[in-house]
Amino acid sequence: STQVETHEFQAEAQQLLQLMVHSIYSNKDVFLRELISNAADALDKLRLETFVDKDLQVDTSDLHVQIEVDREQRTLTVRDNGIGMSRAEVVQLIGTIAKSGTAELLAKARESQESGSAELIGQFGVGFYSSFMVADRVSLVTRRAGEDEATRWESDGSGTYTVETVQEAPQGTAVTLRLRPEEADDGLFDYSSEHKIRELVQRYSDFITWPVRMEVERSDDDGSTKREIETLNSMKALWARSRDEVSDEEYAQFYKHVSRDWRDPLEVIAVSAEGTFEYKALLFIPSHAPGDLFAEDHRQGVQLYVKRVFVMDECAALVPPYLRFVKGVVDAQDLSLNVSREILQQDRQITLMRRRLTKKVLSAVKHMMSEDHERYATFWAEFGAAFKEGILSDAENRDTILEIASFASTHDAERTTTLRQYVERMGEAQRDIYFMTGASRSIIESSPHIEAFRAKGYEVLLLTDPVDEVWVDSVAEFDGKPLRSIAKGELDLDAEEDESAEPEREQRQEEFAGLLSWMTALLEEQVKEVRLSSRLTTSPACLVSGAHEMTPTMEKLYRAMGQ
Ligand code: ADP
Ligand code: MG
Numbered sequence: 001s002t003q004v005e006t007h008e009f010q011a012e013a014q015q016l017l018q019l020m021v022h023s024i025y026s027n028k029d030v031f032l033r034e035l036i037s038n039a040a041d042a043l044d045k046l047r048l049e050t051f052v053d054k055d056l057q058v059d060t061s062d063l064h065v066q067i068e069v070d071r072e073q074r075t076l077t078v079r080d081n082g083i084g085m086s087r088a089e090v091v092q093l094i095g096t097i098a099k100s101g102t103a104e105l106l107a108k109a110r111e112s113q114e115s116g117s118a119e120l121i122g123q124f125g126v127g128f129y130s131s132f133m134v135a136d137r138v139s140l141v142t143r144r145a146g147e148d149e150a151t152r153w154e155s156d157g158s159g160t161y162t163v164e165t166v167q168e169a170p171q172g173t174a175v176t177l178r179l180r181p182e183e184a185d186d187g188l189f190d191y192s193s194e195h196k197i198r199e200l201v202q203r204y205s206d207f208i209t210w211p212v213r214m215e216v217e218r219s220d221d222d223g224s225t226k227r228e229i230e231t232l233n234s235m236k237a238l239w240a241r242s243r244d245e246v247s248d249e250e251y252a253q254f255y256k257h258v259s260r261d262w263r264d265p266l267e268v269i270a271v272s273a274e275g276t277f278e279y280k281a282l283l284f285i286p287s288h289a290p291g292d293l294f295a296e297d298h299r300q301g302v303q304l305y306v307k308r309v310f311v312m313d314e315c316a317a318l319v320p321p322y323l324r325f326v327k328g329v330v331d332a333q334d335l336s337l338n339v340s341r342e343i344l345q346q347d348r349q350i351t352l353m354r355r356r357l358t359k360k361v362l363s364a365v366k367h368m369m370s371e372d373h374e375r376y377a378t379f380w381a382e383f384g385a386a387f388k389e390g391i392l393s394d395a396e397n398r399d400t401i402l403e404i405a406s407f408a409s410t411h412d413a414e415r416t417t418t419l420r421q422y423v424e425r426m427g428e429a430q431r432d433i434y435f436m437t438g439a440s441r442s443i444i445e446s447s448p449h450i451e452a453f454r455a456k457g458y459e460v461l462l463l464t465d466p467v468d469e470v471w472v473d474s475v476a477e478f479d480g481k482p483l484r485s486i487a488k489g490e491l492d493l494d495a496e497e498d499e500s501a502e503p504e505r506e507q508r509q510e511e512f513a514g515l516l517s518w519m520t521a522l523l524e525e526q527v528k529e530v531r532l533s534s535r536l537t538t539s540p541a542c543l544v545s546g547a548h549e550m551t552p553t554m555e556k557l558y559r560a561m562g563q
Pocket of ligand 1: 034080128129
């Protein structure tokens with residue numbers, strides 16, 4: 001072996017490690033799920049690479065995960081014969097945290113200290129570092145498929161790790177944990193006991209489509225014991241089984257595997273399509289939005305399989321961008337394993353599949369809305385802002401999206417309202433659906449524009465997401481009722497109610513004509529026109545924009561986008 005190099009962990013990686021070492025995330029069991037999940041990913045990647053690269057000479061006839069225990073040494077090893085890592089990859093993948101939004105989340109985790117950190121940690125997936133919850137030293141030996149030299153990595157979870165090149169190692173990766181004494185002491189949480197490992201694999205990794213094996217002790221009828229290799233998981237692909245055969249717990253574990261979230265999903269959506277283009281899909285709506293939902297390089301959550309073989313992660317062609325938070329897998333029967341992202345974007349069958357999956361997600365949301373308001377409210381609070389982008393981008397489903405969208409309103413400070421509910425509350429005299437956009441509920445509520453509406457008892461929708469500024473311009477009406485901004489153009493509330501008020505208004509107009517033209521001249525530089533308004537009750541004046549002009553928030557939005 002060559003010289004041992006010592007490296008420092010990247011700052012964020014160190015912070016995450018610290019949280020692990022101090023086991024801020026209390027469910028230590030999941031470390032094994034994480035290691036098996038990485039091993040399964042590595043096997044998926046190898047199989048895919050051998051399909052794509054015909055020159056790669058590797059034996060893929062017995063791809064599997066093996067768990068080895070040495071009770072004397074207190075070690076637990078998870079070994080796979082998958083893709084492996086080059087030395088550069090080890091340093092890059094294990095020494096740093098590449099995921100976007102992680103730095104931000106870590107900063108929050110530190111701010112919120114005890115209370116919220118476990119929650120936050122789940123958002124970036126506990127991953128490889130979770131080993132340090134149960135181990136005081138972790139080593140990893142890996143050899144990438146197609147390469148001769150292997151790499152050995154080791155760390156005790158404090159600031160540094162070592163890497164060295166080693167000559168002899170089987171292809172793939174072996175991660176060895178030296179368990180802390182208290183994690184291997186014959187107690188309930190003895191991670192070196194066969195019983196415990198079997199329980200964890202069955203609970204967390206049963207659906208992994210590769211065999212997870214371990215040497216176990218078997219006692220024969222004659223009382224003698226012998227050791228034999230056993231496959232611990234059933235390897236049943238969950239999406240291939242019918243819904244009533246699979247328990248919620250199994251779905252939840254599978255969700256955690258594909259999403260790298262540690263919480264249960266909010267909703268499970270199983271889809272099975274037969275006919276000329278066969279596929280099965282298992283989609284999940286998470287219970288929490290990821291930190292990077294609105295980041296430019298946000299991740300997309302659906303994986304593509306072809307006939308049970310993993311083909312790609314983050315497959316953007318499978319669900320539209322406004323549903324980017326949806327996680328899960330789609331397994332198609334008749335696609336090439338070599339299919340590229342570009343081909344997928346243009347494939348007609350994929351387009352049809354995306355339309356069908358989109359409709360399934362929308363109807364799941366609709367179902368939540370009618371059957372389980374709590375869950376719908378959670379959904380909306382987490383994903384509503386992204387979901388509303390669909391009003392603009394998905395013309396085909398716009399009406400459905402408007403039906404299942406909800407909005408803050410002056411009607412109820414606690415609960416949101418749907419447009420349908422708003423319309424049902426509208427009185428005889430009210431013709432339009434009123435809304436106002438702004439940065440926050442309190443800013444809108446204290447704006448002078450809203451006074452007269454409040455006085456008249458008219459409900460106003462309070463739209464505070466940036467995307468609201470944009471979609472409201474593209475939706476003329478709902479259920480025949482025009483959508484109208486209370487901050488734009490001329491808005492005569494009296495006229496709405498009462499045509500006979502007209503003469504009185506004319507009279508007032510005459511009375512104030514002098515004042516108005518004097519003020520218009522005085523404020524020439526600042527405003528286009530000064531006019532009488534029925535908008536106000538207590539404030540003497542307010543600023544409005546023209547019916548077709550941008551609102552101040554929208555101006556800000558465009559300016560922020562550099563336009
Ligand atoms: P994640 O799996 O969410 O990417 P992890 O912390 O679990 O995060 O792993 C980090 C990265 O290290 C993986 O993405 C993968 O590239 C690499 N890695 C981890 N374990 C293995 C393994 N057994 N074989 C090959 N690569 C691995
Ligand atoms: Mg992982």
